[in-house]
Amino acid sequence: MFKNNKQKKEDKEKKEQQKNEEKPKKEPISPDKNQFLLTVKEKLHSPSDFIVRSVSDNMIVVYVDNLVDNKNLNEIILTQLQEVEETPEAIHQKLTIPEVDIVDELNKFIGDMLQGAAVVHIVGHEKVVVAKISAYQSRGLSAPENESQVIGSQVGFNENLSTNISLIRRYITNPNLCNEKFVLGKQTKTSLSLLYIHGIATEEYVNTVRQRISDLDIQDILDSAVLAELIDDNSKSIFPQMLLTERPDRFCDGLLSGKVGIVVNGSSMAILCPYAFIEFFQSREDQNLRWPIASFVRLLRFFAIFTSIFLTPIYVASLTYHYEVIPQPLLVPLSESRAIVPFPPIIEALLLELIIELLREAGAKLPTKVGQTIGIVGGIVIGTAAVQAGITSNILIIIVALGALSSFTTPNYMMGNVIRIVRFPIILLAGFWGYYGIMIAICLMLIHLLRLSSLGAPYMAPFYPPRFKQWPNSIIRLPITFIKRQTVNSRNEDSNESQQGEKKVAK
Amino acid sequence: MKKTKPILILLICTLFVAGCTEQKILERISITTLLGYDLEEEDKVTTTLTVRQVSPDDKSSLETQSNTEETSNGTSIKVNLQTSKKIMAGQLRVLLFGKKLAQDSIEQTLHTTMMNSEISSSIYLAVADGTTKEIIEAQYENITDIGQHVFNLIDHNVEEQHSVSSTLHEVVRNNYSPFRDIAMPIIKKEGQIIKINGLAIFNKSKMVGELSSEDAFYVIMLRDKFKAGSVELSLPGNTLNHDRDQDDKLEVSIDSIKSKRSINLTNPSTPEFDVTVDFGCRLIELHSNENTGRPEVTKKLEKAIGDKMESEISRIIKYTQEKNSDIFGFGDDYYASVRNSGLTEAKWHQMYPNMKVNVKVNIEIFRNGVFE
Structure with missing residues (x-):
């Protein structure tokens, strides 16, 4: 253990050094129009979807096609820019867009632009105005496919980070719901959010997750499953140590019981941790059914x-x-x-x-309709024939x-x-x-x-170490008035006694 | 890297050591379910067994094999020479002793059976009236699997407490205990039927006498508790009605019997025992028109049943004393009650025939006239 810790510390220091070295130098923005366009094009390797639009002699708008909302661009930015004084500050004040920034650094606004911002450059100024009008092309909300339930909400996460966070915020309208943003992956610059409820979540776990995420030094992250494997305690184990869920209600239930959640942009699965072995066999739906039925199903x-x-x-x-x-x-x-x-x-x-x-793998890879046929072929034909x-x-x-x-x-x-x-x-x-x-x-x-x-x-809590008080609700589903809000492994040491033992329902 | 080495070694061991285990794949062995031992001349023992074999035509068949040899291992080698698959005894359910062998001694057979780790200690032992060979090898019209049939026959009678339980475990325990003797059921073939036909009682490991199957009821009563027994009794005819003749029998049937017995040593020198049996039951059949709802009738009945049982028990104890077979375990009670008695097996067998037993049976009829 000691050795491990030491090694980890050394690794951490090394990583930090590397980070400092790699951090790009602050590049200024050229006040000249042509020079500005040249540097930006050079940075982006002159892509075909890079669009430059002249508003007046001194003012240009640059953006990446398809990433910005055309309606906003046409109706608000382009029309309002016609009538405004040509300084960044005036534009910043005038534009009726929720998120407008003044940026004086090349790399920063290029990053913003790649996420869907229109950038206004004015000749003679070393600053640009960044108007964030990104248009997300994302799939609509649909029912979760892998974790379906009969009774309860039928909505699942989609691949869009902000949609997912808005879903969660709709469930938990609470100022204590903390949302910390991280960007991971040198190539992909994937944004992800660390979510927890201040006062319920244990600070220790939040710190651990925060540290593990910021320590990561990787090229790309395309899905939260990869992240979960990277930051869990034993990546070589066959057992998952963090829950991946596509259900916002399950995710929020976890947050409310003191767990830490991570939502990754581009992934429809959110991570919940810490998760104990027994909790993987408890379904959210158990809470929605009457307790004897839920207990029977759980057993x-x-x-x-x-x-x-x-x-x-x-x-x-x-x-x-x-x-x-x-x-x-x-x-x-x-x-x-x-x-x-x-x-x-x-x-x-x-x-x-x-x-x-083989049947299962074939069924999972094929479209649903063919998958059913495979089931019949496998089950009946191969079974009887064998x-x-x-x-x-x-x-x-x-x-x-x-x-x-x-x-x-x-x-x-x-x-x-x-x-x-x-x-x-x-x-x-x-x-x-x-x-x-x-x-x-x-x-x-x-x-x-x-x-x-x-x-x-x-991982085996509450069985080992034995926490007898939590046994009943781990094995069966107790009536809702008996349930303690904070589950296995999520006891918050900092919150006061009364809150720790707080029941879900007070009578 | 440190961990890989032991894991590799473990894996290699797994592969090599796995070859050492002896496989007994179910359909590639012959399974014995019933085994019988008979005594022949010159101390040779005939072993008869039923063997279930499975053939690829989807049917399983039963065969009986018989062979005579001096040791049981010798016979098993000989029997193996006659069957296509190796014979295994792990599914053995019943072990039968021929009467001749039982009268000679079952010590040796018990010992080898106990030593065979394959054989479960919950198999039933029984004595065959005649030879086991004629029971096992006979052709029955309605019995397809003789091994299972005999097992079920004994098993359900033991469950219902109609017969003394005689599992290998209990028999060996009684055999190794110096102050207690073995009792096991006797099985008899009558035409096409196999039935339990009484109780064999042993002195040490020799069969010395027989009790009828009706007597088994009283033996169980003294040895054990009744949880749900039933019995039929014939009381003297004048029990309820004084006008009737005493020789005219009054038949009574009772069930749901719950009994508890206690044995107390009152006089160590004779020795003398007080045996008290608390006995509760339900009346289900009474061949009389008396109103059993009246308390005095019930009282009379209780008394008569108690008297009848006391006399029966005394008779049975006397018989065992004649045969010097302590199947009730009075010796254990004596040994437990008397300090520094220095009791030995030989001493107890001298004392047992002179033992005195005062039997008291307290009957209580809980219910009568249950209509079903």
Whole structure:
């Protein structure tokens, strides 16, 4: 641990040095028109969509086509510039645009321009006026596809940062909702927002995330999933340590319970952290259902994880090594269905699991309509044919299908993937060593899970370290009046006692 | 890099060590469900077993195999020579002893069975009336799987407390305990039917006597608790109606029996025991027109049933004393109650026939006349 910290510190210092070196020098803006255009074109490598528009002899407007809102440009900027005194200050005052700036630095206004600003240059002035009238080409809000729910809001994030933030602000109208902006990626200059609620979120976690993001030195970020992998505690682990969600309601629920959120421009998935293992199996919808029903569904989901991970390995182990444990009524049907299968159980199971994985992958990559056909082809044709051809036994088909079905009940797609993949090594161990192998797999997995952390918070909380008070609401969904607002791992040390124990509903 | 080395070593070990494990793939072995031992001349033992084999034609078949050899391992080698798949005993459910073998000694067989780690300790043991071979090898019209049939036969009777439970675990425990003897059910083939036909009682590991299956009820009552037993009794005819003759039997049937027994040593020197059984039950059948709703009738019935049971229990204890077979475990109670008794197995078997037991059965009829 100590070594790691030291190394990290050294790395950090190095990075800071690099940053200082790389920081571009402040370049002045030429007061001459032609010189100005020349430098700007040179900077942008004279792109075809760079447009220069003369307003008068001394004044030009430059912008990048398609990034600016043409209506605003025509109706406001171009008309108002006709009537105004030709100094940056006067234009700044006169323009009826929400965001107008005076900039005296070349690189800064070029950055703004690339995000959709019109830049007004006046001869004889070393400053330009930047009018931000960007037009976003973005997809409209639609229902989230991967995390659908029956009861509750049906809106999902889209790829636009400001739309997403406005969605969140609509849910949480609170001055304490903090929004810190970062720009990441040397090539892409992707903007992202760090969101948390001051007073609820633990300062420590906010600082950790802030530090990790600003320490990143990367070329590009195209999606929040990449960012999540870069800033989580153990990037090599198979388990995700941060939640990726496309639901604003789930995101806001997280913020309100004291988590830290990150929204990345260009990605429809927002990051929530710290997230504990158990929370990946809790769905937002649980809050919307009546508590006994939600509890039942939640318990069903936990049961599904176990069937999904262990059913096939148990089949393999029992049939290969431990025929003693098979109940007598099952003995005859099992051995009869296995009679014509030429492979040992492990090969049989691996084969069938691979077929299911192939089906899933094919179904996910194809458009929805074709995907359904694949399901039918796979499920019915391959299933029955495999049994009739004597490659697999009937009972294994049921078990494997059940396992696959169970893995899809996990409310989080990333975690569902893990559950499916983690089966393969366990099947192998079961085929090698029987139940001992399964036990070894369970032990290794538990050790790994116990060692994991999310932003330094224990991943297996509230089970280890034991926080008994949080057990009931982690395993079942308690009636809403019993729920503590702040969830596992999000206890805010700074907020006073009364707030810490605050219930969601006060009666 | 530090971590890669142990992981690599572990992976290599996994691959190599995996080859050492003995695979027992379900359909590639023959599964024994019922095993019988009979004594032959010259101390040889005949082993008869049912073997379930699965053939690729989707059907499983039952075979019986029989062989005579001196040790059970010897027979298993010989039986393996006759079957196409290796015989495994892990699914064994019932172990039968021929009567002759039981009367000789089951010590050796118990020992080898216990030593076989494959065999579960919850299998049932039973004595066959006659030889096990004739039960196992016989053709039955309505029984397709003799192994499962015998197991279910014993299992459900044990569940309903009609028969003494005789799992390998319990039998071995009683056998190794110096002051307690074994009792196990006797199984008999009658034409096309297999039935439980009484209770074999043992002195050490030798079968010395038989009790009828009706007597098993009282044996369970003394050895154990009843949770939901049922029994049919014939009381003297004049129990309720004095005009009737005593020899005219009055049939009574009771169920939902809950009983609890306590054994107290009153006199260590004789030795003398007080056995008290608290017995609650429900009356379901009474061949009489008396109104059982009246308390005095119930009282009379309770008394008569109690008397009947006391006499039956005394008779059974006396029989076991004659055969010197302490199936109730009075010796354990004696050993537990008397300090520094220096009791040995031989000493107890000398004391047991002279033991005195005062039996008291307190009957309480909770309900009568339940209409279903």
